[in-house]
Amino acid sequence: MAEEAGKEFLRELEKEMKARGYSRRDFLKVVSAMGASAFLAACGAQRRPQTEEGMAAAGTPVAGSTPTRAPSAAQPTPQVKVEWPSAEALGLKWPKTAVPEPKSKVEISVAHAWDAVFWTRQVEFDKLFMQRHPNIVVKAENTPWGDFLQKYVAQAAGGTMPDVMYVHFSWAQQLIQQGAIIPLDDFIAQQDDFNIDDFTKPSLVSYRKDGKLYCVPYDEGPGILYYNKDIFDKAKIDYPSDDWTLQDLKEVAIKLTQGEGPKKQFGFANTPSPGDATMAPAYLFPFGAQYVSEPNEDKCLITQPVAIDTMEWWMELRLKYGATPSPADLETLTWPAIQFGRIAMQLDGSWATPVINANAKFKWDVAKWPKGPKKHSTFSAGSGYAITKDSKNTDAAWIYLNEYLSTAGQIFMWASTGRGSPARNSAWPAYLSSKYAPPSAKIIQESLNEFASHAILDKPTAAQVTQRAGAVWDRVINGKLSVREGLFQVCREISPILARNRE
Amino acid sequence: MQIALGRGLAFRRHKGTMSRSARREELEFYLFISPWLIGFLLFGAGPIVASALISFTDWSLLSSPHWIGIENYRRLVQDPLFYKALVNTIYFGAGSVILGVIVSFLLALLLNQKVWGMPLFRTIFYLPSVVAGIATALLWVNIFHPDFGMINYVLGLFGIQGPGWLQSEEWVIPALIIMSVWGAGNTMVIYLAGLQNIPEHLYEAAAIDGAGAWSKFWHVTVPMISPVIFFNLVTGFIASLQAFVLILVMTNGGPADASLVYGLYIYRQAFEYFDMGYASALAWVLFVLIILITALQFKFAQRWVYYEGDIRG
Numbered sequence: 001m002a003e004e005a006g007k008e009f010l011r012e013l014e015k016e017m018k019a020r021g022y023s024r025r026d027f028l029k030v031v032s033a034m035g036a037s038a039f040l041a042a043c044g045a046q047r048r049p050q051t052e053e054g055m056a057a058a059g060t061p062v063a064g065s066t067p068t069r070a071p072s073a074a075q076p077t078p079q080v081k082v083e084w085p086s087a088e089a090l091g092l093k094w095p096k097t098a099v100p101e102p103k104s105k106v107e108i109s110v111a112h113a114w115d116a117v118f119w120t121r122q123v124e125f126d127k128l129f130m131q132r133h134p135n136i137v138v139k140a141e142n143t144p145w146g147d148f149l150q151k152y153v154a155q156a157a158g159g160t161m162p163d164v165m166y167v168h169f170s171w172a173q174q175l176i177q178q179g180a181i182i183p184l185d186d187f188i189a190q191q192d193d194f195n196i197d198d199f200t201k202p203s204l205v206s207y208r209k210d211g212k213l214y215c216v217p218y219d220e221g222p223g224i225l226y227y228n229k230d231i232f233d234k235a236k237i238d239y240p241s242d243d244w245t246l247q248d249l250k251e252v253a254i255k256l257t258q259g260e261g262p263k264k265q266f267g268f269a270n271t272p273s274p275g276d277a278t279m280a281p282a283y284l285f286p287f288g289a290q291y292v293s294e295p296n297e298d299k300c301l302i303t304q305p306v307a308i309d310t311m312e313w314w315m316e317l318r319l320k321y322g323a324t325p326s327p328a329d330l331e332t333l334t335w336p337a338i339q340f341g342r343i344a345m346q347l348d349g350s351w352a353t354p355v356i357n358a359n360a361k362f363k364w365d366v367a368k369w370p371k372g373p374k375k376h377s378t379f380s381a382g383s384g385y386a387i388t389k390d391s392k393n394t395d396a397a398w399i400y401l402n403e404y405l406s407t408a409g410q411i412f413m414w415a416s417t418g419r420g421s422p423a424r425n426s427a428w429p430a431y432l433s434s435k436y437a438p439p440s441a442k443i444i445q446e447s448l449n450e451f452a453s454h455a456i457l458d459k460p461t462a463a464q465v466t467q468r469a470g471a472v473w474d475r476v477i478n479g480k481l482s483v484r485e486g487l488f489q490v491c492r493e494i495s496p497i498l499a500r501n502r503e
Numbered sequence: 504m505q506i507a508l509g510r511g512l513a514f515r516r517h518k519g520t521m522s523r524s525a526r527r528e529e530l531e532f533y534l535f536i537s538p539w540l541i542g543f544l545l546f547g548a549g550p551i552v553a554s555a556l557i558s559f560t561d562w563s564l565l566s567s568p569h570w571i572g573i574e575n576y577r578r579l580v581q582d583p584l585f586y587k588a589l590v591n592t593i594y595f596g597a598g599s600v601i602l603g604v605i606v607s608f609l610l611a612l613l614l615n616q617k618v619w620g621m622p623l624f625r626t627i628f629y630l631p632s633v634v635a636g637i638a639t640a641l642l643w644v645n646i647f648h649p650d651f652g653m654i655n656y657v658l659g660l661f662g663i664q665g666p667g668w669l670q671s672e673e674w675v676i677p678a679l680i681i682m683s684v685w686g687a688g689n690t691m692v693i694y695l696a697g698l699q700n701i702p703e704h705l706y707e708a709a710a711i712d713g714a715g716a717w718s719k720f721w722h723v724t725v726p727m728i729s730p731v732i733f734f735n736l737v738t739g740f741i742a743s744l745q746a747f748v749l750i751l752v753m754t755n756g757g758p759a760d761a762s763l764v765y766g767l768y769i770y771r772q773a774f775e776y777f778d779m780g781y782a783s784a785l786a787w788v789l790f791v792l793i794i795l796i797t798a799l800q801f802k803f804a805q806r807w808v809y810y811e812g813d814i815r816g
Contacts, residue, residue, distance in 0.1 A: 150774045157564040157779075174777060178565030262651050327758070328670050331644045463775045474758035478670065 084121060084417045087128055090430070092408040094132060097399045098190040106393045107137040108400060109162035110385075111152060113145040121417055129403060136396045156180050156390070163391035164401055167215050168383050169206040170277060174460040176209045181386035183212040187398045195426075198407070200445075202380040202454035203423040216405045219414055220382035221350030221421035222452035223282045224444055225249070225370070226336070229363035231256055231265065231344040240345070240367035242443075246286055249345070249370050250317060256344040257323040267323040269337045269346035271477070272314045274302060274490045275470020277457035281379040282347055284310055285453065286372020292494075294455045297462075298501040300491040312483045315476070319483075327477065338364070349381060350421040350444045357418060357436060368443045380452035382423060420444065461497050468493040558783035565777065575784035584760065584768060585785065589792075592765040594676050596743040599683035604735055607687040608728075611694030625695075632688030640752040643682045644669065669754055672761035679750060679762060683743070690735050697731035698724070729808045737800055744793055765789055 014024075114122055119142055126138045141162060143151055149171055155161050156178075167175060175181045188194050196204075196213075203220030207213055225240055232239055235256055240249070253267030272283040280291035289307035293299040301307065317323045325333060325343070338346040339359045346352075347369060356364060369378035385405065387397045403409050410427035414420065418436020421444060422428060428445050431437055457465055469490045476486035521529070533540075558575055562568035579585050614625050631639070646653045647668035655665025666674040701724065709719050725732075747766030750756070756763035756771075765785070773782035 153564045153774065153777070174563075175565065178563050178777070180565040326670070328649050328667075331669075332648070460777070467771070467775070471757065471760045471763075475672075478667075478672070478758060480672075480759075 087124075087412055090411060090416055092412060094403055094408050095191075095193055095406045097402045098192070099187065099395045099398050099402075101133065101399070102135045102393070102396055105135050105137060106396045107139055108164065108391070108393050108396050109139045109141060110400065111141045111143065111148070111162040111165040113143055113148045113166050118417070118419065121413060125404070125409070125412060129400065132403075133399060136399065138400065156388075159390055161388040161390040163387060163393055163397040164385055165388055166383060167207075167386045169381050169456075169458055170462060172206045172215055172384070172386075173209065173458055173462075175386070176207075176214045177460055179389055181214050181388055182391075182394070183214055184216065184387065184398070184401075185212050187402070188213065191402060194402070198424045198426050200423060200425055200448050202448065202452050203382055205454035206381075206458045207384055207386075215384035215386040216401060217382050217384035217423035218405055218410060219351065219419070219421045220380055220423045220448065220454075222380045222444060222447040223278065223347050223369055223378040224350055224447060225367045226338050226346045226348060226352065226356060226364060227367060228338060228341065228344050228360075229365060230341075231362075233363075239365070240370070242368055244367070244370035246370045246372045250313075253317060253323045253345060254321045257321060264329075264342065266325050266329075266343045267345065268317060269324065269343045269348075271318045271324045272311065273470060273473045273477075274487075274494075275466045275473050277462050277466050278349075278379040278381055280457075281377045281453040281455055282369055283314055285377035285455075286375050287313075288374035292457065292465075292498060296501055297457060297459045298498050300495050300498055302487050303491045308484050308487055311487060315483050318477065319479070327474075347378075349379075351382075351419070353420050353438055353441075354418055354436070357438070364438070365440050366438050366443060367440065368447050376451040378447055378452050379456050380448060380454050381456060382421065384423070421448070425449075459501050461500055464497050465494045468497065554783045554786060557780055558787050560780045562779045563777040564773075564779050568780065571780070575781045576788075578781065579784055579788065584763065585788075587760055588763050588765045588768040591676060591761070591763055592744055592746075595679055595683075595746060595762075595764060596740055598676065598680035599743045599746075600736060600739040602680055602684055603687055603690060603739055604732060606684050607690040607735070608694050608732065610687060610691045611698055612724075614691070614695060615698045628691060629688035632686040636748055637752055639682070639685060640749050643678075643685070644753055647678050647682075669762075670758060672759050675754060675758065675762045679753070682749070682753075683746075690739070693735065694728065694731055697728045701727045726809045730810055733800070733804050733808045737797055740796055740800070741793055744789065744796070 018024075110126075112119075112122055122140060122142070126140055130136065130138055148166065149168075152161060152165060161180065165181075167181065188196065199217065200220050202222075203217040204213065207215035207217065227240055229239065237252055237255065240252075249268070256265065256267035258265050272279050274291065284291055284302075284307060287306060287310040289304065289310045290301040291307070293301060302311070318326075325337065330337060333340055333342070336346060336348050336352040336356060337343050338348075339356050341360070341362050350366075353366070371377075385401055387394055387401065391397050404413070405423070407424050407426040410422040410424050411430040414422045415427045415431035416434050418431075418434050420431055420437065420441070422431060425445075432441050432445070472481070472486055472489045472493055475481040475489075476483055481489065557568065559570060559572055560568035561571045561574075610628055614621065614628065618624075634642075649655060649665060649667045649670055652665075652668070654668070658665045668674050668678040705723050705727065706719055709723050714722065745766050746764055747770060750762055750764050751767055751770070754762040756767050766789075769782050769785045769789070772778045772785060
C-alpha cells in the first residue's frame with residue numbers, strides 16, 4: 001500500500017512539474033535529490049559511534065554527566081486530554097476567611113507560571129472564587145516559568161509587582177531578604193482554621209526567616225525513584241522496593257545499561273553534581289556526608305573524606321560504567337529524560353509525574369529513594385505563593401491566598417488533577433485516590449513525612465554557588481579533573497560566596 | 504555615518520544667513536528624524552543615563568539602590584570571570600565576524616553569477632537567516648552531537664576523529680563560530696547588492712588591460728566592495744560582542760565557562776544574582792570596548808576602504 005501511494009505521489013509530481021514547464025530531466029533531478037535525502041536520513045538512523053575521541057567526548061565512561069545548568073525552564077505541555085473533577089463533584093468546603101470582605105469592588109492581580117493545560121484549571125478556580133467573593137476581581141497573569149523571575153524582578157524595580165505571586169523555593173530567601181514579599185503571620189494568627197500543622201514538615205522551610213512566614217506553599221515534593229517497568233520486565237529484574245539500598249540501585253543501573261549510539265539504554269538518568277542545589281540529601285546524606293553546613297550554608301564541607309569517597313562512588317556510574325547519559329545525550333533528552341523510554345530509572349521530584357503521565361509510552365511507577373549505609377534520605381522542594389510589598393489590597397490578597405492554599409484549594413488545584421504533592425497533609429487522600437496518581441503514589445507522602453529533607457541550597461547565594469560549582473564539575477565530567485581535585489576546587493570557588501551567608 | 508555627518512557639516516550654514524527654503528528643508532529634516540529622536544530620548548537615552556548611574560550603586564532591583572562609588576569597577580578589575588568572559592567574547596567575535604565576512608562574500612560572488620535557477624539558490628541560502636533563534640540552537644545542538652551528529656559523521660567518513668564540539672572546552676567556541684555563519688544570508692544579500700552596483704565598465708577596462716579573473720577580483724571587485732565589507736565588519740563586531748541568547752540556550756556558558764560570553768555574564772549578574780549595579784558596570788565596560796574597537800576599525804579603514812569620489816572612510 002505504501003509502495004502504491006509512493007508511485008501515485010511520483011506520478012502527480014511529474015504531472016505538476018510538466019504543467020509548470022519543467023522537463024523530464026528536471027523531474028529526474030528532483031526525484032534523485034529526494035532519494036539522496038532519504039538515503040542520508042536512513043544512514044543517520046543507523047549511525048554508530050564515530051571515533052574513540054568522539055565517543056570519549058560524547059558519552060563513554062571518560063566523559064559526560066548530568067548537565068550542570070538548570071533544566072529547561074518551561075515544562076513540556078502534557079499532550080493528554082484531561083478530565084478533572086469539578087468542585088461540586090469533589091464536594092469541597094471552602095474556608096471562611098477571618099479578614100472582612102471588601103465593601104466595594106477591588107481588583108487583585110495574581111501572577112502564575114502554569115503550562116497551557118493547567119492554566120484552564122486556574123481559570124476555573126478564579127471563576128469560582130469570584131462567584132464566592134463578588135467584590136474581589138481577580139486579574140490573573142500567566143508567564144512561562146523561564147521568564148517569570150526576570151519579569152517580576154523588573155516589576156519590583158518599578159514598584160508594580162502583582163498583589164499575589166508564585167514563588168519558587170530557590171527565589172524565596174532572596175525575595176524575603178530584599179523585602180519584596182511581606183510576612184503573613186498576622187493574617188495567619190487571625191485565621192483559626194489555617195492549621196499550620198497541616199503542612200508537611202519540609203514544606204515551610206524555605207519560606208521562613210527570623211521566625212516569620214512569608215509564603216504559603218502549595219506543593220512540596222520529595223525526590224523519588226521513577227522506573228520504567230518495561231525495561232525491568234525485559235531484563236527480568238525485580239522492580240525497586242522499600243528494601244532497596246543505594247548499592248542495589250547502582251548494581252541494577254549498571255546491569256540495565258546496554259547498547260550504544262542514539263538508541264543506547266541507560267540504567268540511571270542522573271549523575272550527582274555540586275551544581276545541583278538539591279544534591280546533598282539524596283546523594284550525600286545517606287553516606288553520612290555533607291555538601292555545605294546546614295542550616296546557615298556558610299561553609300563548604302564536600303572535601304571531607306567521607307564526601308570524597310561518596311562522590312567517587314557515585315561518579316563511577318558515569319566515568320567507569322557509562323550508565324548515565326552524557327551532557328551531549330541529555331541535550332536531546334528534555335526533562336524529565338525518563339519519558340523517552342531509554343532510561344531505566346531516574347531520581348526526580350514528584351512534580352515530574354504529570355509530565356511522565358502524559359508523555360510516557362511505557363509502563364512506569366515510582367518507588368522510594370533507596371536508603372544508604374548511614375541514613376535514609378532524599379531531597380524535598382516546592383513552591384508557594386506570597387503577597388508582595390506593592391500590594392494595595394492586602395486583605396483581598398489574603399482572602400484569595402487563604403482559599404487558594406486551603407485544603408479545598410489544594411484538592412481542587414493539585415490533588416484531584418494529579419499535579420501531586422500538595423503541601424497540606426489533609427489534601428493527600430484526594431491525590432492518592434485520583435486517577436492521575438501513579439500506582440504507588442502513597443510512597444510519595446511516606447517519603448515526605450519519613451525521610452525527605454529540605455536541607456538544599458536555598459539561600460540568596462545559591463544561584464552563584466551552583467553556577468561556580470557546576471562550572472568546575474564540567475571538568476570532572478570531561479575527565480580533566482579527578483573527582484577529588486574537582487571537589488577541592490569546588491570548595492575553593494564557593495567558600496568566599498558561602499561566607500556572605502554569615503553577614 | 505561619517506560620510507553623512509561630513510556632508511551635513513559641509514552644508515551647515517549659520518541660521519541668520521539661511522534662505523527660507525533652506526530653513527524649511529532643515530525643519531523637514533528634524534521632522535523626519537523626530538520619531539526616531541523622540542523614541543531614542545524616551546526609551547534609549549533615559550535608560551542609558553540611568554544605567555550609568557546604577558553602575559555606581561549596589562542594587563538588587565528588589566529594594567532601593569545604595570551609592571557605592573566606583574566599588575563595582577574596582578571589583579570588576581579583580582574578577583577573574585570578567586577577563587574570562589572578555590577573552591571568550593573577543594575570540595567568538597573575531598572568529599564569527601571574519602568567517603562570516605569571508606563566507607557571505609564568497610556566497611554573494613557565487614550567487615552573482617548568471618546561472619539557471621539563481622533565484623532558487625538565493626532563496627535557499629537566505630532561508631537559514633529567517634529561522635527562529637531557538638530552533639537554530641536546537642538544530643545545531645543535534646548537528647554538533649559528538650557521537651552521532653552530522654558533522655562528526657561526515658568527518659568519520661574521511662577517517663577524521665571528530666571533537667567534542669559543544670562538550671569540549673577547546674572546541675565550544677569554534678562550534679559557536681561555525682553556527683554563527685548559518686545566518687550569513689543577511690550579510691550575503693548586502694554583498695550581493697554591492698556587487699551588482701559595481702560598474703561593468705571597470706571590468707571591461709581591466710580586461711582591455713589584460714587582467715585575468717583573479718586580477719579583476721582583487722583590483723576591481725574587492726576595492727569597489729570594500730565599503731560594504733567595512734560596514735559588515737563594523738556591524739558584525741558590534742553584534743557579536745553582544746551575542747548571548749543562542750549561547751545561553753546551547754551551552755549556558757559551559758563547559759567549565761569555556762563559552763561564557765560577556766553578554767551572558769551581564770545577564771547572570773543582573774537576573775540570576777540580583778546584582779544590577781555590577782551588571783551595569785560590566786555593560787558600560789562593554790560599551791567602551793565596542794567604541795574602542797569601532798574607532799580602531801574606522802582608523803584602519805582609511806588604508807583599505809575605497810569610496811567613489813574623494814571622500815574616504
